[in-house]
Amino acid sequence: MAASFTTSSLKQSSHPSKAPPAEYDPEIKDIANYVHNYKIDSEVALDTSRYILLDTIGCGLEALRFPQCTAVLGPIVPGTTVPNGTKVPGTPYQLDPVNGAFNIGAMIRWLDYNDCWLAAEWGHPSDNLGAILAVADWISRTNRAGGSLGNGKILTIRDVLEAMIKAHEIQGCLALENSYNKVGLDHVVLVKVASAAVVSKMLGLNEMQTRDVVTQAWVDGQSLRTYRHSPNTMSRKSWAAGDACQRAVNLALKVSQGQSGVPTVLSAPTWGFYDVLFKGKKFEFQRSYGSYVMENVLFKVSYPAEFHSQTAIEAAQKINKTLKDMGKTAADIKEVTNRTHEACIRIIDKQFKPMDNFADRDHCVQYMVANMLVFNRLEATDYLDESEAAQSPLLEDLRKKIKCVEDPQFTADYHDPEKRTISNALTVTLNDGTVLDEVVVEAPLGHRLRRDEAKPEILAKYKRHLGHHFPESHIKELIELGTDANKLDSMEVDKYMDLYVKDKMDW
Numbered sequence: 001m002a003a004s005f006t007t008s009s010l011k012q013s014s015h016p017s018k019a020p021p022a023e024y025d026p027e028i029k030d031i032a033n034y035v036h037n038y039k040i041d042s043e044v045a046l047d048t049s050r051y052i053l054l055d056t057i058g059c060g061l062e063a064l065r066f067p068q069c070t071a072v073l074g075p076i077v078p079g080t081t082v083p084n085g086t087k088v089p090g091t092p093y094q095l096d097p098v099n100g101a102f103n104i105g106a107m108i109r110w111l112d113y114n115d116c117w118l119a120a121e122w123g124h125p126s127d128n129l130g131a132i133l134a135v136a137d138w139i140s141r142t143n144r145a146g147g148s149l150g151n152g153k154i155l156t157i158r159d160v161l162e163a164m165i166k167a168h169e170i171q172g173c174l175a176l177e178n179s180y181n182k183v184g185l186d187h188v189v190l191v192k193v194a195s196a197a198v199v200s201k202m203l204g205l206n207e208m209q210t211r212d213v214v215t216q217a218w219v220d221g222q223s224l225r226t227y228r229h230s231p232n233t234m235s236r237k238s239w240a241a242g243d244a245c246q247r248a249v250n251l252a253l254k255v256s257q258g259q260s261g262v263p264t265v266l267s268a269p270t271w272g273f274y275d276v277l278f279k280g281k282k283f284e285f286q287r288s289y290g291s292y293v294m295e296n297v298l299f300k301v302s303y304p305a306e307f308h309s310q311t312a313i314e315a316a317q318k319i320n321k322t323l324k325d326m327g328k329t330a331a332d333i334k335e336v337t338n339r340t341h342e343a344c345i346r347i348i349d350k351q352f353k354p355m356d357n358f359a360d361r362d363h364c365v366q367y368m369v370a371n372m373l374v375f376n377r378l379e380a381t382d383y384l385d386e387s388e389a390a391q392s393p394l395l396e397d398l399r400k401k402i403k404c405v406e407d408p409q410f411t412a413d414y415h416d417p418e419k420r421t422i423s424n425a426l427t428v429t430l431n432d433g434t435v436l437d438e439v440v441v442e443a444p445l446g447h448r449l450r451r452d453e454a455k456p457e458i459l460a461k462y463k464r465h466l467g468h469h470f471p472e473s474h475i476k477e478l479i480e481l482g483t484d485a486n487k488l489d490s491m492e493v494d495k496y497m498d499l500y501v502k503d504k505m506d507w
Helices: 025-038 043-063 097-110 125-144 158-177 187-204 205-219 236-256 271-276 293-298 307-326 341-350 367-377 393-399 408-415 448-466 474-484 487-492 491-500
Strands: 335-340 401-408 424-430 439-441
Touching: 025 158, 025 187, 025 205, 025 236, 043 097, 043 125, 043 293, 043 448, 043 474, 043 487, 097 125, 097 236, 125 158, 125 187, 125 236, 125 491, 158 187, 158 293, 158 487, 187 205, 187 236, 205 236, 307 335, 307 341, 307 367, 307 424, 307 439, 335 341, 335 367, 341 401, 341 408, 367 393, 367 401, 393 474, 401 408, 448 474, 474 487
Parallel strands: 335 401
Antiparallel strands: 335 424, 424 439
C-alpha cells in the first residue's frame, strides 16, 4: 500500500497555533512606563546631571593615562572606522555603537572615580553614560547624514541628561532594597537593565518594545562579582560596566530588529530570575521611579577610591596634619581603629590580605588610609605595582595595624533614606601610648549634604582631567560650555562629542 505521509501540506496540530500573550511582570511594565511616560521636571536633578556629565567624561579621559585601560579600547578589528559611528572621547576611534558603549563605559569606570550610589546594593549610575553617549552620538551622526534612527532626530545634550536621570533612577531604585551581591551577582546587572531601558527609547522603540528589551537584559547571563573579591580580584572589575553597556545596546538593537521579549523573565517558576538567581525572593521597592537618585547621588570628588572608604581617607588626611603639627609621622603610629559601617567591612576590609595588584589596593580601606597617613595623598597612580606607595615598607607595616569595627548606628545611618551617610571614624594610638582624639567624618565631600561645597571641586577635578589632553584655550571653552546650562542643553550630541576627539592618543 502506498504510504499516506506527504510533505506537501502540514497536518493541523491539536495544540493552539499561538499561545495567548503572557502578562509581563509588573516590575518590567513599571520600568517601561517610567521610561516612556515620566516627565523630568526636577531642576535639582537636571543641575546635578550636568555636573555628572562633565565629571564622568573627565574620569574617562583620566583613565586613558593608564595602559591597562587603553589596551582594551579601540575597534575589534584594528584600524576599523565605522562611518557615522560613535566617537570615543580622547581617542581617534569611531566605532559601532555596541563596541563604542564598551569603550566609553570601560573608560568611565576604570579608575573607580565616577559617581556612586550606596544602598542594599552598591553601584555607579553614571556607568550608564557609556551606553547613552554611544547610542546618542551614533543616532545623531547617522541622522545628520540622512538616516532615520530614533525617528530621525538629532539628539541634544538635554536628551542625554534626561536619559541619564532615568538610568540613574532605574539602577538606584532597584538597588535600594535589593542586594545582588549577597547572592554573588555583580551590580553591573543594574547598569545593563537601566541602559537597555533608556537606549531603547532613544532608538525609537515603543513602550511594549522597551518591555521586551528590559526582559532580555534580565534573562541575559549575569556577571558573578568574584572578580571584585579575594582570591580573584582583578582588572575585570574595571571594564565590567563597559561590558554591561555593550550588552545593553546589543540587546536593544536585537529587539529593534524584531526579537521578542520574555514576559515573565523574573517570576516564572523554576526558570525565572527570582528562582534561579535570587533565592526565590521578589524585588522589594522603597519608592516609585522619579528623580530621587540623581538628586541624591554621591560624587567622588577627593579621592579615586572605593566609596565606602572616602570618609576614612578624609579623616586620615586630617590626622596626617595633626601628626605633622605634633612633630610626628606615620612611623610613630602603633595602631589605628576604624569605627565604620557594615558595608565597608564586607567589601574593603583587607587588613592582612596580601596586596596582589591595582584592583586589590583600590579596594582595601587599610591600604588607602595608610597611603594618606604616610604620604598625605591618594592618587590613582598609588595603586600601581611599581608605585612608591606599593613599594613602601612603612605603608605595608601600617596597613596591618589598621582594624575595622562595625558601629551599628553608622550602618543604620547608611541605610536611612533621609541620611545615606557613609561614616568612618579613626582613632590613632601612638607608640608612646598617646591616643589621639577620634576623627569622625559622616558625609563625604560630594554627598547631597555637602553638594554646594563640592561643586567647585568637581569642576576643578574636570579641569585637571582635561589638562592631560587639551590645550588651555580648549579647556576654557569646554568649562564655559559645561557651566552654561542653556547652551549645554541645546548642544547637539555629535557636535559635543567632537569637542573631545583627538587625532592620536598621547599615552
